[in-house]
Amino acid sequence: MNDLPDEALLRLARCFDQTALAKVYDLYNNGIYYYAMRLLGDPSLAEDCAAETFSRLLRALRNGGGPTDNLKAYLYRSAHNWITDYYRQIPPLPLDPDCNLVQPDSDPCQLAEQNLIQERVHAAMRLLTPEQRQVIDLRFVEGWELDEIAICLLKPVGAVKALQHRAVAALQKMLLE
């Protein structure tokens, strides 16, 4: 079960094989949580996002829909849609300084400096468009390839490159100038 490719895992998940579903959850749940955490900056919201993403997967499979080949891209797209919907209802708030984005460190000076940098980066990320933010996160934090991001965003690779270029230029302007 551990070595099953996405397609085989999906076939089993479609038949509601509990082991396959647990495997899918274990494979991608943490990634989804941290992805949501970086974009939302709130652990409870990130938990909600991850839970809702997997719940949507179950509903989609029950209705005969869901992903056909790329499960990872499907799950991240679903999570991103949840985050976008959330921001549509509630505009993004400034980051809570007590949200402990950084693991408490022994050195308070270093911790303060890291918190400061993180706050700046998150503030700059929030000024990007949702798609630019998604590309930066998937490309530079999750380490995805451009074609994987293209599948996730349902866009051509060229469009993803353009989004990345514009996002990097915007971040450079906000953080370095």
Next chain:
Amino acid sequence: MKSNPEVDPKLDAYIQALHRTAPRNPQLAARAREKFLAEAAQITYRAPSVSISMLSRLDKWMATLKSFRLVNQKERNPMFNLFITVLLVLGAVLGGGATTVAAAQTAQPDQTLYPVKTWSEDLRLGWETDPQAKFDLALKFTVRRAEEIKTMLAAGGIVPEPVLARFENQQQQELQMAAGMPDDLAKPAFEQVHNQSRQQVQVMQQLQLDNPACEQIRARVQTMLQVQVRASETGIENPDLLRDQLRLRDRDKIHQNTTGAETIDVETGTTANGNPWTTGTPTPGSGYGPGPGGSQNPWTDVTPTPGSGYGSGESQNPWTDETPVPGSGYGLGESQNPWTDETPVPGSGYGPGSGDCTSNCAPAPNSGNKP
């Protein structure tokens, strides 16, 4: 943490900060996992039904549409939007325009869509290239005008001046078109104009009118139709003659337009000098036009007799009573006769000469002539 070669190292240092996230609460994570598995266990496997669910059908439709690459791109090509916009606008304009034109075909002169009707007629005539088809169209449109005038008069309405002017222009236009055809086609065309105009005259005569203003308009329209009947008769008998008449009329019209002296009274249809022949050739005896007209001058062929009051009229000759002084330029003037003082020599060619005077005239004494 892997560095990103695609970005500036300084910026990369900032991006690396995104990696540092507080660890997930393991209890919450475990609870979320249990919840998910419980939800999954509740859902029992259902074999796909024979007919696909509504949502699946929708998904399939969407997939089909996406295969056309029309809706799957969130960032659409701006040219696509422009193309769709232009297409919609063109569809609306052309579709709406065609409907309006179709609806205008039954409009009467007092209705809003009437200008669209006349405009569409002009357009159709302008587009038609075949002379016979163009002539047929012109005939059809003239009948339409006559029908409109008849309908308005019958309803007791006053026909607007532009409608009458257009009717007259269309009559002239159909004559011009018929005259422009070769003789073998021109005669049947003139016959068509003739028959049509006569029918219209009869229709106008049969109208029962109470309003004097309508009566005036009817009289004017009948005059127009009668002129048309006469012109077409001329065309049937002698097409060349009518062509000449039309040419002369056009020349007059051009002359009139260039001098701009004549202004047409819209109410009476006459010019400022009272001439009612603003467009057609005046009828003989009407007092207008170049013909013999209403003058009483009987000297149409030969030179008027002196004192008749016609001819070249009063001259500047002051010698009315006496003999003009020689060299004044009046009188008999200077001839080549050198015998101004004495009696001409016999045989010189001057004087009374020998003539036939032998029997009746008595020779003067010492003249050398004896009986």
